[in-house]
Amino acid sequence: MNWSEQIVLLLVSLAANAFSALAGGGAGLIQLPALIFLGLPFGIALATHKVASVALGVGATLRHWREKSLDIRFAIFVMATGLPGVVAGAAVILNVPDRAAQMALGVLTIGMSLYSFFTPQLGMTADSRHRDRQGYLIGGLVLCLIGVLNGSLTSGTGLFVTLWLVHWFGLDYKQAVAYTLVLVGLFWNGAGAVTLGMLGEIKWDWLPALLLGSMVGGYLGAHFAIVKGNRFIKRSFEIVTFLVGLKLLV
Structure with a gap:
């Protein structure tokens, strides 16, 4: 890639990961369609995006770690229960047509946005629940x-984790976003990147700009999430989930 294309990649990655x-x-x-638009086949774009998204987890972890807002035992639970699914999904996606699944996921993602929007108090305060066996x-x-x-599908699945932690375990949005960014961004995406890298192909010369944008964007987005609080995060979640759903459908 030439320097102008690297700058485009950097800006795309910075914006995508800050919002994320x-x-x-x-x-x-934003990031996955941009890679495809710039000429990468879906499988290579997915693997490259997955590697770059690990840097989002690094940037967010650096910011959230300063807040000491994570319960280590609960964090290990979220990481351990998701990792087998991540590896299984990454292992099969390169051989499976995904259009029908993307359509279904798009409808479900828009449903998440509407559910959060029409449940005004959802995630505004922490209310620990379902902590039995x-x-x-x-x-x-x-x-x-x-x-x-x-x-497998990668687009917007971190949003599912965020809403599930709010709905089922009673976390507020600020707490849920912290767990999602650190555990999904760093560990789930890391496992997916390794699996896709072993089974497919990664565009290594595109990664420097993507990694830098992901790390800086992750840090900045996490900072604003901490500073702005639950209501701002909730509205951001609803907007992003709605847009992700439309993107998957279109």
């Missing part, structure tokens, strides 16, 4: 299924 870190997911809304079992199963989507 603010809303709790959705970097693939049955609650963790159901919660972990759903996280594993979301992990399959994360490893």
Whole structure:
């Protein structure tokens, strides 16, 4: 790539990951289609995007770690239940036509946006629940299924994790976004990147600009999420999920 194309990649990555870190997911809304538009086949674009998105987790982790807002045991639970699904999803996506799945995912994603919008108090305050054995079992199963989507379709699946942590475990949006960015951004996407890299192809010369934009965007988005609070994050989540759903449908 020439320097002008690298700058375009940097700006796209910076914008996509800043919005993602603010809303709790959705970097693939901008970044993945941009890679395809610039000439990469879907499989290579997906693997390259997945590697770059790990830097989003790094940038967000650097900011959220300063707040000491994560419960280590709960973080390990979210990471461990999702990773098997991520690896399974990444292993099969390169051989599976995904248009019908994207359509279904688009409808579901728009539904998430509307559900959050029409539930005004959702995620405004933390209300810990479902922390018994049955609650963790159901919660972990759903996280594993979301992990399959994360490893395969990639666009907006972090948003599913954010809303599930709010709805099922009673986290507020600020807490849920922190867990999503650190665990999905860093560990889930890392596992997906390794799997796709082993089975497919990564465009390594595109990565420097993508990694820099992802890391800086992740840090800035996480900073604004911490500063602005739950209501601002909730509105950002609803806007991004609606746009992700439209993107998947169109």
